[in-house]
Amino acid sequence: MNVDTAMKIIVKPYITEKTFAMIENENKICFIVELSAKKPEIAEAVNTLYKEKVIKVNTARTIYGKKAFVQFESTEKARDLATKIGML
DSSP states (O other): OOHHHHHHHEEEEOOOHHHHHHHHHHOEEEEEEOTTOOHHHHHHHHHHHHOOOEEEEEEEEETTEEEEEEEESSHHHHHHHHHHTTOO
């Protein structure tokens, strides 16, 4: 997957108090993603953009769009990525 396609899939990070707690407790970061994106595509897009290995992806459709809860290997990886993309 190229970077342009990955940027179309991952729209932006979703930041709330609950998502901050998810970073620390569950090693997860929440993103708003393209409505038509599938879980494997989301995992590949995160890997392409941020060079981090994704363990699991859960999705939910909300009034804000489609959210993807992306789980990483460890809290350090999730925290480092959140800092790198400006969430923390």
